[in-house]
Amino acid sequence: MEFNIIATTTFGLEAVVKRELQDLGYSNIKVSDGKLEIQGNEEDIAILNINLRCAERVLIKFGEFKATTFDELFEKTKALPWENIIPEDGEFPVDGKSIKSKLFSISDSQAIVKKAIVERLKKHYKIDWFKETGSKYKIEVSLLKDIATLTIDTSGDGLHKRGYRDRAGDAPLKETLAAAMIKLSYWNPERTLYDPFCGSGTILIEAAMIGKNIAPGIDRDFISQDWEIIGKEIYKKQRKIALGKIDHNVKLRLLGSDVDKRSILRARDNAENIGVNEDIQFFMKDMMDVDLHWDYGVVITNPPYGERMGEKEEIERLYKDFGKKFKEFPTWSVYLITSNENFEKLYGKKADRKRKLYNGRIKVDYYQFYGPRPPR
Template identity: 50%
Template sequence: MTGQLELIATAPMGLEAIVARELKDLGYEDLKVENGRVTFKGDLIDICRCNLWLRTTDRILVKMGEFPARTFDELFEGTKALPWADWIPIHGEFPVEGRSHKSQLSSVPASQGIVKKAVVEKLKETYRTDWFAENGPRYVIEVNLLNDIALITLDTTGPGLHKRGYRRLITEAPLKETLAAALILLSRWNVNRPFYDPCCGSGTLPIEAAMIGWNIAPGLRRSFNAENWPIIPEKLWEEAREEAFDAMDDSVPLEITGSDIDEKAIEVALAAAKGAGLAKEIKFKTLPAARIEPQGEYGCLITNPPYGERLGDEKEARKLISQLGRVAASLPTWSFFAITPTKQFESDFHRTADKRRKLFNGRIECQYLQFLGPLPPRRP
């Protein structure tokens, strides 16, 4: 492999700008932001660093090539021209996944088959064999057809980056870790402010806040497909993990609390916090929203409240929002943030949001409503 790689951080709809901001904060420049992805330049070490550090992206892909593909012949020849043997060893496993949108090649299974055949033909030329055992490291190839352009990528991540490795159990309707991190990064919370989630469920928001507060790389507790690739020396992964451990700062006291009316949810949250190594740092309480009493000044309450469509009882969901509104009225220095598909949230909350942002919780279109309190006074 020669020269810099083109890498792609895939982004859930609506979070592309947050992923781009994360990449800039990590020192990457010359970013190309498109629907569902941010493309940037990097080396092999950057595959390791980005998988370890990015909080809001789904996965890190290597861009193998992009070319017009209106026919199966064009798709075959374009794919075969790419340097597959630079990446995939003779025993590598290389399944092909695909998607197609507004393209003449609309059959995804057929397109996957053509790409697989082209990669096999190219590897045959290098390895001088007619058969591949595919019992080695995993290289997931993706063909993405959009407007008759084929984008061919290799997935370095494996299971999506929302799978941090700290969660064994989940509650009903959990929030993805990547979305939880995005909600926190979109708020004005920092480690010097109190944090409260009154509908914490399995604890995702408090745990992600603690990881951000202590600068814990979210991928430290898991493995990635590319860790088994011969092209990436083991020492690069070791170097990236060492950097991540050195960057942690657990000297700052955390004021992070999660509560929920469901005792079983709190048990799940405690287990997850323990899995993340944060059980002693986050307070969890079994408590209805009407009885919460967040402590401190200039805090941030960030939550994913239950709603009728999700948990089946609209009357109770609206009552909860009203209770949260009363809590907000009693905390004049706090800021409040809620992700919700509920159209009447602001009227039930008895306050108009200062900012709104369209986001998707899974496939459900939501608004991220932001009710902003004053910023903390600057420290001398």
């Protein structure tokens, strides 16, 4: 079956996800804010869920049309071939959102869409009552400027949930954003990578997975595995292909330090869960006391932002120390995100490039300080 497939992403990461899709062999990619659209089949849904590092979810776009009245929303939803995807016992909850649309009541829009799908399926399956005891098909009606888009979620939990992080810290960085920070840097597996505020280890674990070519979704389940039209066999086949692509021979130099002992213990556990614990050295140490013996290394980090009351002075001192520390390493490149708008001033240097991103709901800047290129 052919589908319109949408990979959703955090604002600012569209270009990164587009490159991922191209690397997976896709072309004719339609890009808009927060989403990328391609044509594909059941196999492609499994490929994207298992392999995309920086996308948030993989959805099937089931219908898109103008709707300014509830009658219009009902009739156009009912006209779609829902029976092609939802079986007789399927569970199909409907979620919704509305922005700048005449149909602004989300609960009413959800109820109308649900009713329209029920009417369509009643006629097809010739039954009046749906038990909804089978597999789950999460539907969303999204209204934007009077255009209704109906999607079905194929991922379940967001793609950032790789399955390795049993224990996250107080302010965990999403795995998808950590992977994007690495993809947007000039790090490659031949260069040392150091995270001086490593927390629960997400950046370094994602780097190890990128370096060894471990697919991010290799170790977790997806909601569409249980669907009749996709099923476990397609996922099993794609997991097997992904396993065959892992590079077990690559040697990585990945270092992470933190002043918090619990964070380091968490980081080690998380790395062990995905099988990259031997590729990363985690140690409890203040960044100022860490000896770095290599040239042309790369720092990628998510330092504290000082969002809480009373932390401002402490954070400013930390950023100044950070700047002093890496003045000693002129061949190193430094990449970090923070919401602190005075960062460059405190760090003592203007960034070569700055990019607006979101860490959860916090608007951040991704600062990029380029060191010289390593000699070939």
